[in-house]
Amino acid sequence: MLNMIWFALLAVGITYALFTGNIGAVTTAAFSAAANAVKLSIELAGVLCLWMGLLKLAERSGMVNIIAKVIAPIAGWLFPSVPRDDPAFFAIVMNLAANFLGLGNAATPFGLKAMERLQQLNPDPTAASAPMITFLALNTACITFIPTLVISLRAASGSANPTSIISATIMATTCGTIFAVIFDRLLRRHYFR
């Protein structure tokens, strides 16, 4: 599916640009996006090092296992194929907590750590496993309590009450997340029988 989406973005974009005489802009945009992607991953590297270091401390001290035990009832329901006190759950909880609080750049390192652990449990390492997709569903729907970026943009744009959107955001994001979990369940049953 991603292959098709990727190709469609390129093919539709280039065809459209050919007909509208926008093709010069496409070349520039493609090169600058490539450079930006590298810049973004380098910037991410620093934050990744910081959180990966802290995670290692949490692992060695056993903090990881405590958290995993605490959330075992919910985690067991969401991720039935992952062992109940697996260290993956610590990274998952930290990732979701970072999302709740709107700390985008703290969420990614924990998310990547969770993926790394889920990959070790994956029977087919080239294909996404059921727990990976459940985790991604939670992530893209991304239940958010404090959308920090939006709040700061609102404040910068002269809003009288930048945080007034918090309650509405919580409601919308909760609907999205509940739906994502249900939809994931249905598709999982269909794909992994």
Next chain:
Amino acid sequence: MLNYISLLAVPLILLLIPLYALIKKVPLYETFVDGAAEGWTVALKIMPFLVGMLVAIAVFRSSGAFAALANLLSPFCRALGIPVDVLPIALMRPLSGSGSLALTAEVFERYGPDSFIGMLASVMQGSTDTTFYILAVYFGSVGIKKYRYAPAVGLAADAISFISAVIVCRILYS
């Protein structure tokens, strides 16, 4: 109050994890550095996936196809009672976080952040994440090639979040 929690979260984690490790007599600094070394490898691993994804999105956007798509869909939007001005944000949100944030800023400039459209744009921007970035980076970091039904779940969740945002904003703000 909620903002305060958000502000304190990172410093608190930076304190609590090492504190607990100290109590458990883990060699603090060596362990931290040992883990931090992995950060660089992960960053390198996700780089090609980011390049692929961001280039395709940039081509689509700069060609004018994105704006044309938004135009094409606007009659459906009107029929569903969704303000046409927020449609580009809804379409851009799963593709690019910075792109949709820029579109949100444009809406703020034109209508003001406290207008109905401004509120709706804020809720849309805040209630989902950049699905394609997450797919590319998370799956890329562990070498997953077959995404199975993950994009379907992610995009469907985005759509539901946006529709919920419209409904919630209509109830609360208009």
